[in-house]
Amino acid sequence: MNPTTDIQKRSIPFLALGGVWEQEDTAAATKVITAATGPSGNFFPLPEEADFQKALATHEGATHAVVVNSCGTALDLCMMALDIKAGDEVIVPGLTFVCTAGTAAARGAKVVFADIDPATLCLSPAAVAAKITPRTRAIIPVHFAGLACDLDGFARLNRPVIYDAAHAVGAKYKGRSIGSAGAASCYSFQSNKNMTCLGEGGAITTNDAGLAEKVRGLKTFGYVYGPQLRVTEIGFNYRMTKPQCATGLTQLAKIDRVIAQRLVRFQQMHQALEGVDEILRPAGIGPGHGCHLYVARLDTDKVRFTRAEFLKHLKEVWQVATANHYPAVWSWEAFAKVSYDNSDTPVTHKAVEQVMSLPLFPSTTEDEVVYIAHAIKETIAALRK
Ligand SMILES: Cc1ncc(COP(=O)(O)O)c(C=O)c1O
Known part of the structure; x- marks a missing residue:
């Protein structure tokens, strides 16, 4: 030419729309809406929520996945689970969506920007190391554009790391899925991402059973289920809807x-x-x-x-x-x-x-x-x- x-x-x-939306995705949503609105139906998200969480944890190589209504709320829940508060410092990149840093600011923490790597544009572990102080309570690197950041480098820093994986469902680091790295990883399924749950959605993956339990409670008003329902922490309603969970399954299957x-x-x-x-x-x-x-x-x-x-x-x-x-x-x-x-x-x-x-x-x-x-x-x- x-x-x-x-x-x-x-x-x-x-x-x-960043992903691929097909007839099967529409059919999955329609099926649960039809069932939910039929005689004695309802919109409670089981079993789709549990199925989506299980599939996502497996896909991302983590032992737990908790789905929520956005990556922003996933990050918020992780900040709450780590008890981030005024007087704390959270290290983040400056080249990211506002909410990576906003989630720390919302808890009253000081936002400390560390520099990015000039080749990958991901947060640099060496630059982060230079900014660690006794008040550093968390680091939030971003798998920028979908490129996994230096997981080994961050692991060596020995601080809680919450990965912002908004761009990175399906990404790999040295051939391994990224969802078990650090304390947790937060994903986005908003419309422009590579997969979506009817336009919005998010998830937290982790290998830490305690953290999974905490965010699971906090995403539903701080509920602790048992013989008697308890509310042990102030939580919110950050849940994903049933039709969203149903489409999460079909979207994940093709990611x-x-x-x-x-x-x-x-x-x-x-x-x-x-x-x-x-x-x-x-x-x-x-x-x-x-x-x-x-x-x-x-x-x-x-x-x-x-x-x-x-x-x-x-x-x-x-x-x-x-x-x-x-x-x-x-x-x-x-x-x-x-x-x-x-x-x-x-x-x-x-x-x-x-x-x-x-x-x-x-x-x-x-x-x-x-x-x-x-x-x-x-x-x-x-x-x-
Ligand atoms: C790096 C990054 N973090 C967080 C978010 C927030 O995701 P959500 O819209 O699902 O809250 C986005 C959204 O674009 C993002 O790009």
Whole structure:
């Protein structure tokens, strides 16, 4: 193909559905809704909740899974289970969704940002080690874009680690599932993730029976079931609904296929951008990557235009939409009211000016990959002039 003459302009949106939704998923939801609304039916989530938890724990290599209504609430429950409170410090990356850090701030803890690794964009264990103090009560690394972070490095720090695995269902670290690492891992099944439970959902996986028990209670008002129902802690209602659990099962059953489909396009994009000096390609694209986001970076050291100019041209001339994962957490207005430390984070400061998520989804065709890569190269050429 002659890239300059044969490429037809088209529109490439950034989709809000990250996975694959099929007739069987709709059928699973419809079946439980029909049964629940029939004579003597109800919406109590058993047995679907227990079945989904069992399947998820197995898939993620953990002994326990507790499903909840979002990753944000999963992180909140873990903060509560660790009794995070004012006076404590929680170490997080600055390149993440706001709630990774917000969950610590919500408990009154000081948010301590440590730097990320320049290649993987995941939180760096060495940078975290430099920020540990006697007040450090937890670390929340993110498996950024679906790439498992340095689990061995964090294990050596000997502090409670809660992994933000919002992007990383199905990801592997050194060939192993990630769900048993640290104290717990928190997953998201919100619409744009690689699998969804009717638009929202989350889960906690852990090998710690005590932590599983605590979060299980806290997600339902602090209930402790037994001969007599007790409420021993103040909890909330963070439960997932029955139809959501039913679709969690069908979505989970295909997650490895979805990741494999995504991986093919990620690898094609990787190849298509090879040799484009102005673009830094993401690390770790290959088997084991959760393939949630393809986060490229504009190498701002090599170009004389800004990321904003680049993205504007890409959108206006080539109709290629991108997304920003993420602005620095501390740049959100809410953080003006939060106690935090973002010293010594030069890699994060630079990355947040460079990142751009390319529109790759399970439905993306090979032609579209070629088109996006072509549009990127042409945009660089046009702005270089
Ligand atoms: C890294 C990260 N953590 C947490 C969340 C929150 O997930 P949820 O929307 O399920 O609460 C997200 C959502 O996009 C995320 O990207």
